[in-house]
Structures are given as structure tokens and as C-alpha cells.
Amino acid sequence: MGGSSAVVATTGPRRSPLMTLAWVLPGTIWLLLFLIAPLVMIILVSLWERTPVGFAAFSFSLDAYGRIFETSVFLDTLKNTIFRSLLVTTLCILIGYPIAFYLSRCVKTIKFQIALFIVVLAPFWVAYVVRIIAWLPVLGRQGVINYFLVEVLGVVDEPISALFYSTFAITLALVQLYVLFMVTPIFFQLATLDEAAIEAARDLGATPGKVFREVIFPLSLPGVLIGCIFVFVLVMGEFATVRIIGGGTIQSVGTLVNDYYTIPDLPAAAAAATMLVAVMTVGVAILLRFSKIREVV
Amino acid sequence: MSDTGLVLKDVYRVFPGDITAVSDVNLEIENGEYIVFLGPSGCGKTTTLRMIGGHDDPSSGTITIDGELLNGVSPAQRPVTTVFQHYALFPHKSVLQNVAFGLKMQGMDKTAREQQATAAIELVGLGAMMHRKPRELSGGQQQRVALARVLVTRPKAILLDEPLGDLDRLLQMKMRVELRGLQRELGITFIHVTHNQEEALSMADRIVVMGDAIIQQVGTPTELARHPRNEFVAKFMGDNNVLHGTIESASGGNVVINTPHGKVEVPGSGTAGEKGSMAIRASAVNISTDAVPAVNGVRVRLDFVEYLGDSIKLHLDFNGEPFLAKVDEERFGEVQAFEGKEVTATWAVEDGHLLEQ
Amino acid sequence: MTYIWYLIALVLLVIPFSAMVFLPINKSKPVLLGFFLIFIVFMYGPMMTMGVLSFQGPFGSMTLPAKDLGSLHWFTELRAESSLMVGVRDGITKSLWVSLVVAAITAVLSLSLGMAFRRQFRGGGILFYAILLSLMTPGLLLSLGLSFLLYYIGFNKGEGMLGYVPIIGVQAVWALPFGFLVMMSVFNRYDARAEEAARDLGASSFTTFREVTLPLIWTGVFGAGLFGFTLALNEFERTFLISGAINTLPLKLYIITSSSVLRPYVYSLGVVTIIISFLLIGVFLLVSAITGRKKALAIEEDGSGVDDVPSMTAAAASGD
Numbered sequence: 001m002g003g004s005s006a007v008v009a010t011t012g013p014r015r016s017p018l019m020t021l022a023w024v025l026p027g028t029i030w031l032l033l034f035l036i037a038p039l040v041m042i043i044l045v046s047l048w049e050r051t052p053v054g055f056a057a058f059s060f061s062l063d064a065y066g067r068i069f070e071t072s073v074f075l076d077t078l079k080n081t082i083f084r085s086l087l088v089t090t091l092c093i094l095i096g097y098p099i100a101f102y103l104s105r106c107v108k109t110i111k112f113q114i115a116l117f118i119v120v121l122a123p124f125w126v127a128y129v130v131r132i133i134a135w136l137p138v139l140g141r142q143g144v145i146n147y148f149l150v151e152v153l154g155v156v157d158e159p160i161s162a163l164f165y166s167t168f169a170i171t172l173a174l175v176q177l178y179v180l181f182m183v184t185p186i187f188f189q190l191a192t193l194d195e196a197a198i199e200a201a202r203d204l205g206a207t208p209g210k211v212f213r214e215v216i217f218p219l220s221l222p223g224v225l226i227g228c229i230f231v232f233v234l235v236m237g238e239f240a241t242v243r244i245i246g247g248g249t250i251q252s253v254g255t256l257v258n259d260y261y262t263i264p265d266l267p268a269a270a271a272a273a274t275m276l277v278a279v280m281t282v283g284v285a286i287l288l289r290f291s292k293i294r295e296v297v
Numbered sequence: 298m299s300d301t302g303l304v305l306k307d308v309y310r311v312f313p314g315d316i317t318a319v320s321d322v323n324l325e326i327e328n329g330e331y332i333v334f335l336g337p338s339g340c341g342k343t344t345t346l347r348m349i350g351g352h353d354d355p356s357s358g359t360i361t362i363d364g365e366l367l368n369g370v371s372p373a374q375r376p377v378t379t380v381f382q383h384y385a386l387f388p389h390k391s392v393l394q395n396v397a398f399g400l401k402m403q404g405m406d407k408t409a410r411e412q413q414a415t416a417a418i419e420l421v422g423l424g425a426m427m428h429r430k431p432r433e434l435s436g437g438q439q440q441r442v443a444l445a446r447v448l449v450t451r452p453k454a455i456l457l458d459e460p461l462g463d464l465d466r467l468l469q470m471k472m473r474v475e476l477r478g479l480q481r482e483l484g485i486t487f488i489h490v491t492h493n494q495e496e497a498l499s500m501a502d503r504i505v506v507m508g509d510a511i512i513q514q515v516g517t518p519t520e521l522a523r524h525p526r527n528e529f530v531a532k533f534m535g536d537n538n539v540l541h542g543t544i545e546s547a548s549g550g551n552v553v554i555n556t557p558h559g560k561v562e563v564p565g566s567g568t569a570g571e572k573g574s575m576a577i578r579a580s581a582v583n584i585s586t587d588a589v590p591a592v593n594g595v596r597v598r599l600d601f602v603e604y605l606g607d608s609i610k611l612h613l614d615f616n617g618e619p620f621l622a623k624v625d626e627e628r629f630g631e632v633q634a635f636e637g638k639e640v641t642a643t644w645a646v647e648d649g650h651l652l653e654q
Numbered sequence: 655m656t657y658i659w660y661l662i663a664l665v666l667l668v669i670p671f672s673a674m675v676f677l678p679i680n681k682s683k684p685v686l687l688g689f690f691l692i693f694i695v696f697m698y699g700p701m702m703t704m705g706v707l708s709f710q711g712p713f714g715s716m717t718l719p720a721k722d723l724g725s726l727h728w729f730t731e732l733r734a735e736s737s738l739m740v741g742v743r744d745g746i747t748k749s750l751w752v753s754l755v756v757a758a759i760t761a762v763l764s765l766s767l768g769m770a771f772r773r774q775f776r777g778g779g780i781l782f783y784a785i786l787l788s789l790m791t792p793g794l795l796l797s798l799g800l801s802f803l804l805y806y807i808g809f810n811k812g813e814g815m816l817g818y819v820p821i822i823g824v825q826a827v828w829a830l831p832f833g834f835l836v837m838m839s840v841f842n843r844y845d846a847r848a849e850e851a852a853r854d855l856g857a858s859s860f861t862t863f864r865e866v867t868l869p870l871i872w873t874g875v876f877g878a879g880l881f882g883f884t885l886a887l888n889e890f891e892r893t894f895l896i897s898g899a900i901n902t903l904p905l906k907l908y909i910i911t912s913s914s915v916l917r918p919y920v921y922s923l924g925v926v927t928i929i930i931s932f933l934l935i936g937v938f939l940l941v942s943a944i945t946g947r948k949k950a951l952a953i954e955e956d957g958s959g960v961d962d963v964p965s966m967t968a969a970a971a972s973g974d
Contacts, residue, residue, distance in 0.1 A: 015773065019859060023770035024781065027763045027830070031784050034823040035791065038799025045802045054805050087660075094667040098674045099693050102686040106679060118939070123697050125931040127888035129907045130924040134700035136916070137707050137717050144703055147718055168659045176696060196385030199352060204399035204450060205373040208678040214398070218389045230790065237792020240891060244911055254794050261895060266802065273795050284790075 042277070046270035055266045064267035074256060074272060081253045082279060084167070085235040088174045089182075092231045093224065095175065096182030100223075103183075104190035117187060124180050131177060132244050139169045139245070165247040173241050178234055182227035189223025190216070225291050232287070233280050300364040302327045303349065303377075303454060303486065308358035310344050318344040320510040322358070326488065328453070331480050334490045335497040336507035337533065342490045343458060345507070349488065350379040350456045362453055373402075376453040380460055384443040386431040392418060392442050393427045399450040417449040418442075421479075437468045444479070454486035461496060473499055494535055498522065506530050523578070527653045531576040536610075538582070538620050539652070544573040551646060553592065558615060560592045565651030574652040581648035582622035584611060584632060584640050594643040595620070599635045613642060701928060708921035716916050728922040738910075742923065745906035752902060753886040755822050760829040760882025761875050767830075768837025768874075769867075772846075789831045793891025796824055801895040812898015820896045825886040832885065833878030840874035873945045880938045884931055903927065 049059040068074045099120065107113045123131065138144045193216065201215045239254025246255075253276045260269035303326040310319040319341040326332050334342040347353040349360060351372035360367045367375055378399075387395050396417055400410035418427060421441035431439055440460060447455050460476070461469045477500050480487045491497055497504050498518040506513045506521065506529075513533075514526040525531035528539050542556030544567045553562050554573040563575045589596050597613040597620055609629055613620040622642055624632060670689035673682040707714065708729070711722025732739060767785065771778065800820055804811060811817060848870065852862045868875075890904035897905055903923075910920060 015859065020770060020773070020775050023766045024775065024777075027767040027770070027785075027834075028781060030759075030763055030823070030830070031781075031788070031827065034800065034820075034827040035788050035796070036784065037803055038796055039791065040799075041802040041806070042795060042799040055802075057806060091663070091667070094664075094671055095693065098670040098686055098689055101674050102683075102690045106683045106686055118935075119694070120697070122932065122935060123701070125884045125888065125935055126701065127890070127904050127907070127924075127927045127931070129890050129904045129911070130704075130888075130927050131701070133907070133911055133920060133924055134704040137703045137921075138700045144699075144718055171660075176700070194385060194388070196381045196383065197387055199372070200379070200381055200385040200446075201387070201398065201402075203350065203352075203372040203379050204446070205402035206398075207402075208682075209676040210402060212675045215387060233790045234792060237794055239792075239794045240894075240908060244908075254792070257794060257798060261798065261801075266805070269798060270802065273798055276792075277795065 039277070042270050042273045044270075045267055046274040048267055048270075050265055050267045053264060055270075064265075064271035067265065067268045068260075068271050068275070073251075074253075074275075077251045077256055078253055078275065078279065080251070081236060081238075081276075082283075084171065084174070084252070085232050085283075088171060088178065088235045089228050089231045091171070091175045092179045092182040092227065096179050096227060097186055097224070099179075100183050100186035100190055104187050104193075113191075120183060121180060128177065129240065129244075132173060132241050135169070135173050135176075135245060139172070165245070165249055167246075167250060170242055170245050170250060173245050174235055174238060177241060178231045181230035181234065182224075185223040185226040185230075186220055187223075189220045193219055221291065225287055229284050229287055232283050236276060236280050236283070302330075302363070303488075304359075304361045305345075305349070306359045306361075308345070308348065308355045308360065310341070310348060310353065311356045317510050319348070319355075322512055324505065324512065324515065326454075326486060328363075328486055329484045331477065331487045331500060331502045332489065332505060333497040333501035333503075334488065334505045334507060335492070335494065335533075336513075337492055340507040341510040342505075342507045346379075346456050346458055346488065346490050349454075350377055351375045352379070377456055378447040378450055378452040378454075379456040379458065380443045380447055382458040382460075383463060384431075384439050386439060386442055386446075388431055391428050391430060392423060392434070395431065395442055396445045396449055398446065403450075414445075414449055417445040420448065421445045436464050437472060440464065440472065444476075448483070452485065454488060457487060457489040459491055460489065461491070461493075469496070476500065494533070506533065508533065524650055525576055525652070528574055528576070531650075531652060536579040536621055536623065537576045538579065539574060539576050541572070541574045544569050544571050552651065558595050559589070561649060562592045562646045563649035563651045564647060567651070572654060574654065576650045576652055577644050577648060578623075578650075579610065579621040580608075580623040581644050582620075582642050583644060584622055584624060584635075584642055586635075587641050587643070589641050590643060593646060593649065594641055596639060597642050599632070599638060599640050602629070602633050602636055604629060613640075615642075701924075704921045705925050705928075707918055708925045710918050714918045716918065716920075728918045729926075731917075731919045732922060732926070739919075741901065742903070742906055742910075745901050745903040748900060749887055749903040752818065752821060752825065753883045755818075756825045756829060756886035757879040757883035759822065759826045760833045761879035763826065763830055764833030764837045764878035765871075765875050767834050768841055768871075771838065772841050785831050785834050788827050793828070793889075794894065796827070796892050797895040800824060804896060810898070811896055812900045817898055817900050821893050821900060821902070822886075824892040824896070825889050826882065828889060828892055829882040829885040832881040836877045836881065837871075837874055840871050844871065873941055876941060877938060880934060884934050887934075888927070888931065 045055050046064050047060050048055045048057060049061050049063065103113060103117055107116060198211060198215055201211045206214060237254055238252055239258055242250055242252040242255050253272060257269050257272045260272060305322050305324045308319060308322040311317050322345060334345060336342045344353060348355050351370060362376060393411060393414055397410045397414035400413060418424060421444055423438060423441055426434060426438060461472055464472060473496060501518055503515060503517055504521050505515050508529045514521060514530045521534055525534055525537060531537040531539050540556045540561055542554040545553045545555045546569050547567050550564060551562050552565050552567045552573060553560055554575060561575055567573055595615055597615045599611055600614045601612040603610040603612060608626055609624050609632060611622040611632060613622060620642065670685055673685040707720055709723055709725060710720050711725040712727050714721045804820060849862050849866050852866045857865065888904060890908060893902060893905060907923065
């Protein structure tokens with residue numbers, strides 16, 4: 001991943017510090033207002049007291065955390081959410097890696113490669129809610145999957161009603177929504193791989209399995225890592241997919257946050273969100289740590 | 298056909314779209330030779346090397362080593378190994394792991410392979426860098442790691458693709474000597490590809506000049522420098538003047554060619570009335586203020602004097618065509634005085650060289 | 655019961671994965687091609703099914719089998735004068751306006767940040783990670799935090815023109831990293847010598863920017879803007895808690911799916927948004943293809959692009 005200096009282009013002509021400030025300022029202000037300030041607010045509000053309609057600023061207390069940990073609901077949901085995120089991340093690696101591998105290493109011409117990559121990536125631009133809704137006719141009681149199971153294959157007599165509104169349906173939809181965040185970084189990593197290093201490995205007698213284990217996979221690891229961070233973090237914060245496909249019977253930390261918000265108990269919503277951020281940060285830190293270890297060995 | 302060494306017989310390589318990259322290559326390389334493939338970009342030298350290394354297959358023809366057919370054999374199974382252009386080191390592995398890689402792939406156990414790898418690393422003088430990653434090494438050091446990585450597998454021949462291309466000039470000079478020394482010490486065949494004439498002349502036992510997908514000439518450095526076979530080689534080796542004309546007469550082992558710029562006499566044989574071309578090395582051209590002789594002399598204008606440190610290159614204008622001469626460094630003051638003036642360029646008959654058409 | 659599904663899924667995934675790991679490319683290729691096709695079905699299948707179901711007759715249902723296919727009933731239904739459809743159409747109009755403004759802001763911010771990162775500056779590393787942080791912040795959290803901020807300063811959500819400010823704000827923050835990365839890749843391939851030459855010839859830094867820099871990178875700026883437009887058009891979670899009464903189309907769709915009885919107009923609405931999105935991608939690809947072709951032609955005339963036979967054959971194989 002390297003430092004940010006690797007990403008800085010440094011292709012520009014000399015300029016005055018004032019000019020630098022002029023280019024930096026608008027974006028910085030925007031990010032401070034609409035990204036940093038909201039995140040800081042979440043942590044602050046979680047530490048403030050609740051009022052009937054909102055919160056009392058700067059009246060510090062830990063009551064919100066007390067409220068969310070009062071019953072086991074929050075902790076159980078948090079555990080389930082973490083488990084779901086890890087499951088979706090694993091499935092995304094298992095699906096995304098071969099897809100990225102196919103695109104970058106089995107498709108010969110660059111033009112065809114780019115064309116297929118755009119086909120793979122295009123669903124990303126379809127409204128997220130629409131992509132969730134599109135699962136209705138597939139996973140429903142009379143959906144495509146049940147139709148195949150009952151009518152075509154005949155493996156079950158009765159349609160499986162648990163298909164929609166189930167954790168499996170949610171997992172499936174989440175994988176479909178977020179797998180592109182795994183495919184893209186791995187694809188770019190594999191596409192820019194030093195072809196000569198692979199040829200050299202083969203030249204020195206490595207079998208296909210060993211070329212993959214010794215050269216291709218270690219070199220694509222940064223891409224896998226970025227993909228894992230994206231998928232893990234975004235699924236941890238998921239709420240609409242769980243709500244629509246889970247049909248209100250299945251919870252995630254995201255739906256809980258929304259529930260607290262509508263009560264309204266804003267500090268509790270903030271406390272739940274803070275816990276979420278904490279878990280995500282720890283998760284990302286573990287992943288980064290893992291990459292550091294790999295680099296030293 | 299020889300039973301030892303590397304033999305290329307009637308090798309062609311035609312890429313899709315009817316692009317002929319390599320055509321009619323016949324070559325025998327003895328074991329322990331230092332061979333340099335020399336030619337401009339796109340001449341087919343790298344393709345030839347890749348076919349020997351097994352990274353590409355000939356469209357037709359055979360490649361054998363010690364009588365054993367290599368066609369269709371995978372790179373891993375061939376007793377030849379490549380040092381890739383830009384080295385192709387594994388960036389995530391240490392020097393030791395890079396060098397031990399080939400042995401690991403052969404299934405050698407850890408202690409044995411690390412012992413052999415260490416020996417190879419010490420052979421190329423990098424004993425202190427054993428545990429560094431490639432990016433922590435200089436270009437010259439990376440080059441040595443790449444070399445150690447192939448040496449350790451004890452191949453019959455080592456293929457080097459522009460091995461010095463990434464290094465600065467001073468380091469290039471140093472590595473030339475080192476590479477050559479190492480090759481003599483090991484007695485392994487080295488096949489080296491470059492576009493740099495000087496590098497080829499200084500390192501090779503024999504040079505294979507390639508151009509337009511075919512072998513233009515094979516010879517020792519001195520043969521190539523003194524007796525380029527045709528115009529392509531003469532021009533590519535540099536510092537040669539080529540004159541074209543019609544053969545006027547042939548007698549006593551010499552021919553006289555009538556060129557638009559005067560008559561020239563060169564050793565060789567030919568038939569009167571046919572086209573003839575000759576080459577004369579810049580260093581064989583003498584500059585004086587004498588009158589123009591009947592043969593082997595032209596009147597030229599001295600445009601520009603280029604000081605090269607150990608010699609002087611004179612850029613001459615020969616009725617609008619460039620003509621080169623090279624003289625001793627001591628004559629700098631003398632010749633500089635003639636810049637912009639007319640002088641006479643002459644050369645001895647035996648220094649001229651008849652080219653194949 | 656569900657564990658069986660997970661088991662089936664895992665077994666199915668192990669096949670292509672191990673083919674990729676253990677087989678040489680020529681042998682693993684057909685397996686991976688098959689997997690790729692299944693993947694495409696997985697990605698597009700649900701949308702396709704939805705598309706088919708949107709063309710049902712008036713008695714169409716939400717699931718298969720489709721009834722009276724080939725009718726545009728549910729598309730014409732979108733034009734009905736019911737309060738629901740008026741709300742939907744209002745949502746579409748609002749979405750388009752918001753997206754347009756977000757596109758302009760994303761383009762400007764991406765351009766200025768792209769320019770900023772052409773040279774190193776103090777705090778550049780932190781700013782870089784802040785931009786990427788936006789990619790990794792779950793939308794709901796952003797929405798929640800901003801709604802707290804609005805509550806704290808006493809801002810009335812969704813009222814008047816001012817109500818659009820937070821909506822546009824978060825959507826631009828979401829699109830910014832994409833636009834920024836587009837500009838970064840543009841500047842990475844960009845030759846600054848033209849600018850230095852302009853400065854040498856006496857142009858001020860503003861003139862240089864207007865006369866030299868901008869004309870060379872405008873497709874990148876356009877691309878950044880288009881990212882802003884499409885991402886804003888489809889954005890939902892980030893605006894969820896701050897929109898008040900301003901219901902953009904995705905918000906409206908969420909409200910419909912979670913409250914009313916669903917009819918196939920939901921599908922036809924989905925189809926309409928997909929068509930809009932894909933049209934926009936098409937425009938983007940067309941523009942980049944045209945500029946790409948111009949560049950390719952320039953290189954061809956230059957004749958310096960070809961240096962060795964393999965690259966020549968690569969060019970020949972790609973049909974240039």
C-alpha cells in the first residue's frame with residue numbers, strides 16, 4: 001500500500017504556496033463539513049445525554065452505552081453482523097479472485113479485456129435500491145429459484161418459503177452488491193503484474209500451482225487486501241439490504257441504528273454507530289497488520 | 298550438424314498477421330562460447346532468444362542442444378535459463394529466496410538449497426545483501442541477483458536479454474568485464490542480446506548481426522569491424538563509409554568501381570558492368586591538403602570536428618552526402634584549423650572492402 | 655436448512671478457484687470462462703428477471719410466471735395522476751436536478767484536488783486518506799452524523815432550497831474519491847512540459863491553466879462530473895436521514911418497497927433508472943473512446959510507438 005507519496009503525481013510545474021492553498025482549500029472544506037464533522041459528531045453525540053426529541057449538547061454521560069448494552073440484543077446483532085461481514089468477504093474473495101484472474105490473465109487483447117471489465121462493472125451504476133428490489137422475483141416463494149427447484153429439477157416438492165426473508169438471501173444479495181469492490185482492486189493488481197517475473201518463475205521450473213502460490217498470489221495480495229477492507233467495512237454498515245430482503249425479521253447493526261434513530265434515541269443510535277466504527281477500525285487494523293507481516297516475511 | 302552445442306536449423310517465426318519476425322536462421326553455437334546477438338529494435342534478436350529459452354516456439358525449423366531436440370519442451374524442462382530484461386526479480390522475496398527459487402522448484406530441501414544459493418550469491422559478490430529485498434538494491438546489484446538466480450540451477454546455457462540496458466554507462470563498462478570474467482570462469486555458454494555495438498564488440502567470442510528478421514553476418518568482433526559483409530552490417534557497426542557504383546574493371550585481385558564521386562579500387566573480384574559497393578572504415582581514412590589522386594580519394598568539406606577524448610571524428614561533406622574520418626587525438630589542433638574548408642580524403646587500397654550486393 | 659445452501663455455494667466456488675490455482679492457463683481457461691458466464695448471470699439475472707416482469711399486463715404479479723407479457727401497461731402506469739405516481743415523478747425531477755449540481759461540484763472539486771496533488775505539499779498524505787475515507791464510510795453513518803450536525807445547529811431538514819445543501823453535500827463527498835482518482839490517473843499520464851513551455855513564453859499561471867492545462871484534461875473533468883451525476887442519481891443511504899421532505903427517486907423507491915403493496919410498476923421504475931444509468935455510461939465511454947482514438951492517431955503519425963516485434967504483433971492482434 002505504501003505511503004501516499006507513491007500516489008502523488010508530482011508532475012506539476014512549480015507554484016506558489018498561495019496557489020497550492022487555493023487548489024487544496026475547496027475540497028478540504030467540503031470533506032471537513034460533510035465527512036469529518038459528521039463522523040466526529042457521531043462519537044460526540046454518543047457521549048451526550050438524551051432529550052425527548054434529540055440530545056443535549058456537551059452534557060456528557062455514558063448512559064447511551066448503558067442503554068444499548070442493557071439487553072443482549074445489540075451484542076448479539078453485532079456478533080451476527082461481524083459474522084455476516086466475514087462470510088460475505090470470504091465469498092467475495094472466492095468469487096472475485098477467479099473473475100479478476102480470468103479478466104486479467106485469460107483475456108488476450110486489451111480492448112476485449114476493458115470491454116468485459118466494463119460489462120462486469122456496469123451494475124455498480126445501477127441504483128442500489130433497484131438492485132435489491134431486483135432480487136424479489138428471484139428469491140421469492142414463487143421466484144425463479146423455487147421455480148427451478150420444484151418444476152424443472154423436481155428436487156423439492158414444496159417451494160422453499162424461507163428463501164426470501166432469510167439470512168442466506170441477504171448473504172446472496174450482499175455478495176452480488178459488493179463483489180465488484182473485490183474484483184476491481186484485484187483486477188488492477190493482476191493486470192499490472194510483472195509478466196516477466198511469472199515467466200522467470202516458469203523458466204526456473206515452477207509448476208502452475210507453484211507459480212500461483214509463490215508469485216501471482218503474493219503479488220496480488222495488496223489488491224485482495226483493499227478488496228477485503230472495502231467489502232468488510234461496507235457490509236458491516238449495511239442496512240437497506242437487510243431491511244428490504246430480511247423483511248424486518250433480521251437485524252444488523254445498521255437496522256438497529258435506524259431503529260434507535262426513529263424512537264428517537266439519538267445518543268443510543270450514536271453509541272451503536274460508534275461501536276460499529278470501532279469494530280470496523282479494529283477489523284481494518286488487523287487486515288493491515290496482516291499485510292505488514294506478509295511484507296516482512 | 299554438430300552433436301554438441303546449441304544448433305538452430307532453418308528456424309522461422311511468423312506472427313499472426315503474417316509478420317515475419319525471424320527468417321531462415323541457421324546457427325551453431327559451441328559449448329562455452331560467448332555469443333552476442335546484435336541488431337536494431339525489431340530485428341528478431343529477442344524473438345530468437347525467446348525461442349531458444351522456450352518462451353516462444355519456432356513456426357518451423359529445429360533447435361537442439363547437445364543433439365537433444367528442444368522444440369515444444371517447456372522453459373522449465375530446458376537446460377537453458379533466461380536472465381530477463383529488467384531482471385524480473387520477485388519483488389516480494391529476499392535476495393536469498395530469489396536465488397534459491399529454482400532449487401526450491403526442483404524440490405531440494407531448505408538447508409541444501411540455501412547453501413547453494415548462498416554460494417551463488419557470494420560468487421556474484423553480494424554476500425552482505427543476502428536478506429534484502431530487490432527494491433533495496435541498486436541496478437547493478439539487482440542484475441547480479443538475476444544472474445545468481447540462473448547460475449544456481451547449473452544450466453547448459455544462459456540467455457541474457459539486454460542485461461546491461463538498465464545500467465548507467467560507467468556501471469555498464471564494469472559489468473561487461475565482470476560478466477565476461479564470470480563466463481570464462483564457469484565455462485557455460487552465454488547468449489547475450491543487445492543493440493549496443495560497443496558492448497557486442499567488447500564481450501563476444503562471436504557476434505551474430507541480425508537485421509530485417511535474418512542473420513546478416515556471423516563473425517568474431519574483428520571480422521565484423523574489419524570486414525562487414527554487406528551494407529546493412531557496415532552501416533550498423535558504425536563509422537563506415539559506403540560508396541556505390543558500377544564495376545569498371547577487375548584485375549589482379551582488385552576491382553575498380555566507378556562511383557558518382559570518383560573511382561575507387563578495392564581488393565576483391567567482380568564482373569565489369571555489374572553494380573558494386575564498397576565500405577571504408579572511418580579510421581582508415583586519411584585527411585590532407587594534397588591534390589586528389591586518380592583513385593581512392595575524394596574532395597570533401599570539413600564540416601565539423603568532434604573530439605572524442607581518445608580520437609577525433611571528422612564529419613565531412615561529400616557533395617551533400619556525409620562522409621566520416623577518424624584521426625589521432627594529437628592532430629586536434631591541426632585539423633580544427635580546417636573546419637569549413639575543403640580537404641582531401643584518401644585511403645589505401647587494402648583498407649577498402651567490397652560489399653556483397 | 656440454510657446451511658445446505660451455504661455448503662452448495664462453497665462447493666461450487668471451490669471448483670473454479672482450484673482450477674485457477676492448480677491448472678496451467680490453457681487448461682483453467684475453459685473452467686474460468688464457464689464461471690465467468692455464471693457470474694454474469696448472477697450479476698444481471700435478477701435485473702433481467704425484473705426487466706421481463708416490468709412488461710406484464712395489468713394483472714401482472716411480482717413474481718414468475720409472467721402474465722400477458724409484451725405490454726407497456728406498467729410503464730404507462732408511471733404517468734398516472736395518482737398521488738403515488740405524482741410523488742414518483744417529483745422524485746425523478748428532484749433526483750435529476752440534485753445530480754446535475756452534484757456533477758458540477760464533483761467536477762470542480764476533483765479538478766482542484768487533482769491539481770493540488772500534482773506536487774507534494776504538507777498534509778497531502780492526510781488529505782489523500784481523507785478522500786479515500788469517504789469510499790469506506792458506510793452511507794448510513796454519514797447520514798446519521800450529518801443529521802446530528804444539522805440538529806445541533808438547528809437546521810430544518812428538507813425545507814426550501816436550503817434543504818438541498820446537505821443532500822448535495824454528502825452526495826458530492828461520496829462521488830469525490832471517484833472523480834479524484836480519475837483526475838489522478840489523468841495527471842499521471844500528463845506531460846507537464848507544455849505548461850512549463852507556456853510559462854517560459856510569458857503566460858501567467860492563470861492563463862496557462864486556461865489555455866494549456868484545461869484543454870488537455872477536460873475529458874477527465876467531464877468524466878469526474880459524470881461519476882458525480884450517476885452516483886448521485888442512485889445514492890440512497892447517505893441521504894436517508896437528512897433529506898426531510900425532499901424525496902429523491904431512490905428514497906421514494908425505498909419508502910414504496912418498505913411500506914405499500916408492491917405492484918410491477920416498481921419494476922418498470924427500476925428499468926427506467928437502469929436505462930438512464932446505462933445511457934450515461936454509454937456517453938462516458940463514447941467521449942473517452944473519441945479522445946482515445948485521437949491520441950492513438952497522434953501516436954501512429956509520430957511512429958514512435960513501435961519498438962520491437964512482440965509489441966507490433968500485439969498491436970496487430972488488437973486490430974489497429
